[in-house]
Amino acid sequence: MNCNAKFGRGIILAFFLGSFISLSFGAIAADSTILNVGDKIPELKYDKWLKGTPIKEYEKGRLYIFEFWATWCGPCRQAMPHLSEVAAKYKDKITVVGIDIWENDENHHATITPEKFVRMMGNNMAYNVATDTKDQWMGNHWMKAAGQEGIPCSFMVRDGIILWIGHPINLDSVIDVVNSGKYDPVAVREEFKKKATEQEAQEAAMHRIMDPIDSAEKAQDWTKEFQLMDDAKKDTSFGKYWGGYLDFKKFMVLLNNFGEDKAMAFVKPWQATKPGYTLSTAAVIFQKKGLSRDTYMYGVELVKVAMTSQPDAPPPFFQELIASGYAAAGDYKTAVSTLQTAMDGANEAIKEGKYKGMVGPDMIDKMQKEMTEYKSHL
Amino acid sequence: MRHIFSVAAFLLAAVTMTHAQILKPVMWSYGAKKISATEAMVFLKATIDDGWHVYSQHVKEGGPVPTSVKFEKSPDYLPVGKTAEPKPIVRMEPTFNMKVGFYEKSVIFQQKIKLKKGQVTVQGSVNYMTCNDKQCLPPENVKFNIPIN
Numbered sequence A: 001m002n003c004n005a006k007f008g009r010g011i012i013l014a015f016f017l018g019s020f021i022s023l024s025f026g027a028i029a030a031d032s033t034i035l036n037v038g039d040k041i042p043e044l045k046y047d048k049w050l051k052g053t054p055i056k057e058y059e060k061g062r063l064y065i066f067e068f069w070a071t072w073c074g075p076c077r078q079a080m081p082h083l084s085e086v087a088a089k090y091k092d093k094i095t096v097v098g099i100d101i102w103e104n105d106e107n108h109h110a111t112i113t114p115e116k117f118v119r120m121m122g123n124n125m126a127y128n129v130a131t132d133t134k135d136q137w138m139g140n141h142w143m144k145a146a147g148q149e150g151i152p153c154s155f156m157v158r159d160g161i162i163l164w165i166g167h168p169i170n171l172d173s174v175i176d177v178v179n180s181g182k183y184d185p186v187a188v189r190e191e192f193k194k195k196a197t198e199q200e201a202q203e204a205a206m207h208r209i210m211d212p213i214d215s216a217e218k219a220q221d222w223t224k225e226f227q228l229m230d231d232a233k234k235d236t237s238f239g240k241y242w243g244g245y246l247d248f249k250k251f252m253v254l255l256n257n258f259g260e261d262k263a264m265a266f267v268k269p270w271q272a273t274k275p276g277y278t279l280s281t282a283a284v285i286f287q288k289k290g291l292s293r294d295t296y297m298y299g300v301e302l303v304k305v306a307m308t309s310q311p312d313a314p315p316p317f318f319q320e321l322i323a324s325g326y327a328a329a330g331d332y333k334t335a336v337s338t339l340q341t342a343m344d345g346a347n348e349a350i351k352e353g354k355y356k357g358m359v360g361p362d363m364i365d366k367m368q369k370e371m372t373e374y375k376s377h378l
Numbered sequence B: 001m002r003h004i005f006s007v008a009a010f011l012l013a014a015v016t017m018t019h020a021q022i023l024k025p026v027m028w029s030y031g032a033k034k035i036s037a038t039e040a041m042v043f044l045k046a047t048i049d050d051g052w053h054v055y056s057q058h059v060k061e062g063g064p065v066p067t068s069v070k071f072e073k074s075p076d077y078l079p080v081g082k083t084a085e086p087k088p089i090v091r092m093e094p095t096f097n098m099k100v101g102f103y104e105k106s107v108i109f110q111q112k113i114k115l116k117k118g119q120v121t122v123q124g125s126v127n128y129m130t131c132n133d134k135q136c137l138p139p140e141n142v143k144f145n146i147p148i149n
Helices: A001-008 A011-016 A072-087 A114-125 A135-146 A168-178 A185-217 A220-234 A236-257 A259-274 A278-287 A293-309 A314-328 A332-352 A361-375 B002-008
Strands: A050-051 A063-069 A094-100 A127-132 A155-159 A162-164 B012-014 B026-034 B039-048 B053-055 B069-072 B077-084 B089-093 B097-103 B106-115 B121-131 B136-148
Touching: A011 B002, A050 A114, A050 B002, A063 A072, A063 A135, A063 A168, A072 A094, A072 A168, A072 B136, A114 A127, A127 A259, A155 A168, A162 A185, A168 A236, A168 A278, A185 A220, A220 A236, A236 A259, A236 A278, A259 A278, A259 B097, A278 A293, A278 A314, A293 A314, A293 B121, A314 A332, A314 A361, A332 A361, B026 B121, B026 B136, B039 B053, B039 B136
Parallel strands: A063 A094, A094 A127
Antiparallel strands: A050 A127, A063 A155, A155 A162, B026 B039, B039 B106, B053 B097, B053 B121, B069 B121, B077 B106, B089 B097, B121 B136
């Protein structure tokens, strides 16, 4: 079932009636990385200290590893036995503290309490464990402040300064370097900053490109919109990802505002490059009334090709769409026979238990209604 | 194969992208199709980057946070029954040390809706979390607004 690869994410954006598609790129926290390697650590706050001894003050020269985790995080759990080994191996030099974060909020609840989880892990969690405060102090002022979204995540601290932030898988190598005295937090900090800047730049680029296109479309300034789209596609990093969507958008604008000829003159060479958005393009054509037979047949051809190239997908879906294409073209006879094939196939699939959850009585009902409609034109 | 479904069968779909999805492993999209004059099916589709998982609505104790779907109460419509999900991949997950039901690449959750008037906008939210074999992102709540004509 590898069809996803062909469409990628594009198809989702593709559907449907252009005006309803809205792309809103949420606000980006531009100041998300206010905490960096080399910075002083924020205050340590916790709700419950579940295991070990609460830290009252930091011992000079001692390494502290704050390991951020959650009960629902498999990879965190996987890292725990080794963290226990680290805690045992370096018990004179290093203190390990597991900080449990992001457990529950108004929208989600973990399946197990941290207390029970810690008991269950037993010696596989042989280090200090504390839970975040109710207002998520640690999650916000440590993790989010450092721009860290994923867990597990380790903060290595000495003398109140963050030496390193990263995945615990890399702890051993970092501990070695830190202990050797060759560790350069400034160089590491620069690396962090660079990464954060790249990420922000990418996000800003999305806004910079998509926002004006959306505004131009709203203002019905098509010349400007198309110019902006062309420019956007030239931007390789953006075009690679969004090029298909931009072209599909352009097709809809053309069809709805510039007429069939211009839209088809655009869509044919575009679809020939196999950019995806095939079924979406066909569906848009079939929904539009008053186009030429050639255009509808072009749409039918698109669906037929898609059907052949995706043998795993239920044929009745394609056939139903094809039937709607014939109906749009006024060829109700072929529409009826194609839809009949779709219905037979769907009934068969239901009998055989094939395509469960995708082909069901709902689909038959819908097709029956379409059938009545098509037949009324015969 | 499911994308066919989402594309060909939808009467209408609205896409809302929250955050800069280009950096996110999971993208949600929504759609609906009318199945009768008074009923519609709402689809919530997650498109998932390679290597990442989204979890079933049914997870045992000690597993990931299950995906959950909430619908806003409205005089215009009523969800019928539970949100349906396709059969998940169930595998012994070494990271969780237990059998976990999850989805990869994509998944569509479906909810039957009873319509009390002709045009409604179904509102609600999906809560989900995602992990790959190295890390997990915190549960996220994504709101949706799905117009049904």
